[in-house]
Amino acid sequence: MAILLRKTDRVVVQGITGKYGAFHTRLCMEYGTKITAGVTPGKGGEFFENNVPIFDTLKEAKEKTDCNVALIFVPAPFAADAMVEAVDCQMDLIICITEGIPTFDMAKVKRLLFQENTRLVGPNCPGIITPGESKAGIMPGYIHKPGKVGVVSRSGTLTYEAVWQLTQLGLGQSSCVGIGGDPIHGLSIREVVELFWEDPQTEAVLIIGEIGGVEEQEAAKWIKENPKKPVAAFVAGLTAPVGKRMGHAGAIILGQSGTVAAKIEAFKEAGIKVIPSVSEIGRGVYAAIEEWKDKK
Missing domain, CATH: 3.40.50.720 (NAD(P)-binding Rossmann-like Domain)
Known part of the structure; x- marks a missing residue:
């Protein structure tokens, strides 16, 4: 659903x-x-x-x-x-x-x-798509496939790359939510993850974060306290210089908490599978699912 x-x-x-x-x-x-x-x-x-x-x-x-x-x-x-x-x-x-x-x-x-x-x-987001049912936004519909991975992302184009990889692996998506990357926006990563937690179709979650802000850390903390489904994450902006805006208003490092390193550390501490590169997003999600099964 x-x-x-x-x-x-x-x-x-x-x-x-x-x-x-x-x-x-x-x-x-x-x-x-x-x-x-x-x-x-x-x-x-x-x-x-x-x-x-x-x-x-x-x-x-x-x-x-x-x-x-x-x-x-x-x-x-x-x-x-x-x-x-x-x-x-x-x-x-x-x-x-x-x-x-x-x-x-x-x-x-x-x-x-x-x-x-x-x-x-949103704002400044690609919107939402429920594969095979409805889409409201600018994401290309043909790359999506009904499946079991819930996707929440601060990035636009990275979302499309991740979705395509999930589709190619046959995992598909239950819902894909691009929340946008502006400093002030609507639903947060954590709030979307909470919705995925209650969705029976969603068996795993992929988080796509980026530099700036502390949303990723807040989501990681909540997931650590409420472990229920396998989660994988990719954070963009590893080489971004401090103080330089990258892409849009939210992607700017103004302190240690906004760095890729800080976000990755929070994810690892929460037991979330951290994906090292864009090309490995699909395989990273698949690995997170298999590792979760082994734990169980």
């Missing part, structure tokens, strides 16, 4: 008529995602691909289509407002793909989320 995005979820796309929003909405529809509505102010009454109604506001879209998942492709200056609108409309899940959102804007969104039950994935 899916942990966040299900085949029955009704997705509304905020920013559906923009260049990227339109392109990726089509791909999501081709994959089988239930895109029930779009939102673009000023274009209410029109249709996307002749059958998806467009509304001026998310409130109207929800009233007319009963959508429960918001997928956001709104430009950075307005993306925080789109997230706030989705929270106000009590969407079950918000997936924000937009990158470049000011940290101050995200701080306001995060504060609002603490007061509500809505879950946020």
Whole structure:
């Protein structure tokens, strides 16, 4: 079963008529995602691909289509407002793909989320896919395969490489969640791992981390205290220089806790299989599963 995005979820796309929003909405529809509505102010009454109604506001879209998942492709200056609108409309899940959102804007969104039950994935993320059921985001659907490994990642492109290796080995994925790498974002690695812990289809978990922050350490600590399934991890950024931003706002080392070494140490201490290189991610997950069986 899916942990966040299900085949029955009704997705509304905020920013559906923009260049990227339109392109990726089509791909999501081709994959089988239930895109029930779009939102673009000023274009209410029109249709996307002749059958998806467009509304001026998310409130109207929800009233007319009963959508429960918001997928956001709104430009950075307005993306925080789109997230706030989705929270106000009590969407079950918000997936924000937009990158470049000011940290101050995200701080306001995060504060609002603490007061509500809505879950946020992103921003600056590839989204979520439940292989064979539904995808909401920009990940290529064809590389995924229904299976037993839950994937949670701070990186975008590394996620695709890892998924392809898992598919090639026949392990597949139960769900794949790209949480994004910005300093302030929605669901954390630990929170996604907790969801995988409760999912009967997920038999193993792959964590893809990177430099900056302490999310990996927090997840490792929780896993150590709650051992339930085999976990493998890869951390990107081994050669990154201290103080230099790499890729996006979250990938910057500002102290010893944000280094690859610190994260690897935390994973090893928690009994998590650490994968040394990108080319070995699939085999690393397979090895973690076999070692777990031997322990049992």
